[in-house]
Amino acid sequence: MAQTDKPFQIFVTGTDTGVGKTQASCALLSLLADAGLRPQGFKPYESGCASLRAPSDALALRAAAGSALGVDAVCPHRFRLPVAPGVAASRLGREPDWDVTLAAWRRLRGGNAVVEGAGGLFVPLDSKHDVIDLIATLRLPVLLVARAGLGTLNHTALSLQALAARRIPVRAVLLSRGTSAKDASERDNRRLLEARHGVPVLGPVPHLPDARKRHAAFRRALRPLLP
Ligand SMILES: Nc1ncnc2c1ncn2[C@@H]1O[C@H](COP(=O)(O)OP(=O)(O)OP(=O)(O)O)[C@@H](O)[C@H]1O
Numbered sequence: 001m002a003q004t005d006k007p008f009q010i011f012v013t014g015t016d017t018g019v020g021k022t023q024a025s026c027a028l029l030s031l032l033a034d035a036g037l038r039p040q041g042f043k044p045y046e047s048g049c050a051s052l053r054a055p056s057d058a059l060a061l062r063a064a065a066g067s068a069l070g071v072d073a074v075c076p077h078r079f080r081l082p083v084a085p086g087v088a089a090s091r092l093g094r095e096p097d098w099d100v101t102l103a104a105w106r107r108l109r110g111g112n113a114v115v116e117g118a119g120g121l122f123v124p125l126d127s128k129h130d131v132i133d134l135i136a137t138l139r140l141p142v143l144l145v146a147r148a149g150l151g152t153l154n155h156t157a158l159s160l161q162a163l164a165a166r167r168i169p170v171r172a173v174l175l176s177r178g179t180s181a182k183d184a185s186e187r188d189n190r191r192l193l194e195a196r197h198g199v200p201v202l203g204p205v206p207h208l209p210d211a212r213k214r215h216a217a218f219r220r221a222l223r224p225l226l227p
């Protein structure tokens with residue numbers, strides 16, 4: 001991996017919940033860690049936590065980074081309810097403090113970092129901010145993770161248009177759970193998205209039930225993103 005002065009920082013968002021953002025974030029973090037770049041994972045809002053002390057996405061990012069940061073540093077806002085973080089907070093009569101999020105980000109001191117959102121771009125984080133507002137505030141480029149296959153053209157285009165409207169740079173789209181890169185419809189989707197939106201489309205990562213093979217496949221697909 002080429003040495004550069006500028007830190008590698010990226011925000012991993014998706015066209016939906018459950019599309020593979022955590023898989024992709026962990027793959028990026030482990031590639032950076034293997035290159036000795038001491039990355040940090042940051043999942044500022046996590047809902048659907050079975051245990052508030054052990055938010056699964058945030059712990060997965062921390063493990064992939066090989067980081068020793070505390071849970072509060074990696075994931076300052078945690079909720080049990082498996083709904084949008086902003087919805088979970090309002091059900092609890094709470095308003096997650098935006099400044100707490102920004103202070104936690106600053107404590108990562110501008111190093112190599114991978115940030116994972118929650119669900120897609122217009123998921124509420126509190127009463128005023130959606131995920132896209134966090135991306136714009138942190139001024140990070142984006143990796144957009146989308147499901148491969150039928151339906152992705154529309155979902156991906158909608159997300160890319162929303163990002164373009166906010167002038168948020170998109171480093172790549174990653175398609176997950178595809179059939180095979182050789183599949184004509186996968187190839188057509190990749191070509192069409194690249195031609196229409198001028199963004200590299202990586203993958204598709206095939207559907208791989210085996211966790212180790214899946215992680216390796218995400219790393220292979222995302223390797224071109226790294227310096
Ligand atoms: N290519 C794949 N092959 C097999 N399983 C996959 C693949 N991609 C994602 N998954 C599985 O789909 C589920 C959702 O993936 P993941 O947790 O990365 O989604 P997410 O976008 O981070 O979701 P959330 O919005 O809840 O954070 C996980 O169980 C994951 O293992």
Ligand SMILES: C[C@H](N)[C@H](N)CCCCCC(=O)O
Nearest residue numbers: 017047048082083084119123
């Ligand atoms: C609970 C889930 N795993 C995510 N953490 C949150 C997804 C919120 C999706 C909101 C929506 O788009 O309807």
Ligand SMILES: [Mg+2]
Nearest residue numbers: 021022057116
């Ligand atoms: Mg996730």
